[in-house]
Amino acid sequence: MRLFLDAHVSGKRVGEALREAGHDVKAADAAELEGWDDPDLFELAAAENRIFVTANVEHFVPLVQS
Numbered sequence: 001m002r003l004f005l006d007a008h009v010s011g012k013r014v015g016e017a018l019r020e021a022g023h024d025v026k027a028a029d030a031a032e033l034e035g036w037d038d039p040d041l042f043e044l045a046a047a048e049n050r051i052f053v054t055a056n057v058e059h060f061v062p063l064v065q066s
Helices: 013-020 038-047 057-065
Strands: 002-005 024-027 051-053
Touching: 002 013, 002 038, 013 024, 038 051, 038 057
Parallel strands: 002 024, 002 051
Antiparallel strands: none
8 A cells, every 4th residue: 555644643653564564655754855835745645646644634624625
């Protein structure tokens, strides 16, 4: 499964466990994504066909609805 973890979901803890289980995981807390805005992160995940995992409903529901 191809996943993208939002900054609220630990890329180190959760991401590493998912990688060990065989999943392809990218995380917003990676150094190369530091400073990216939510819409840009969401667009990146979509472009890479990743499932976006977040608890940040307030910021991401409007992105999905637009």
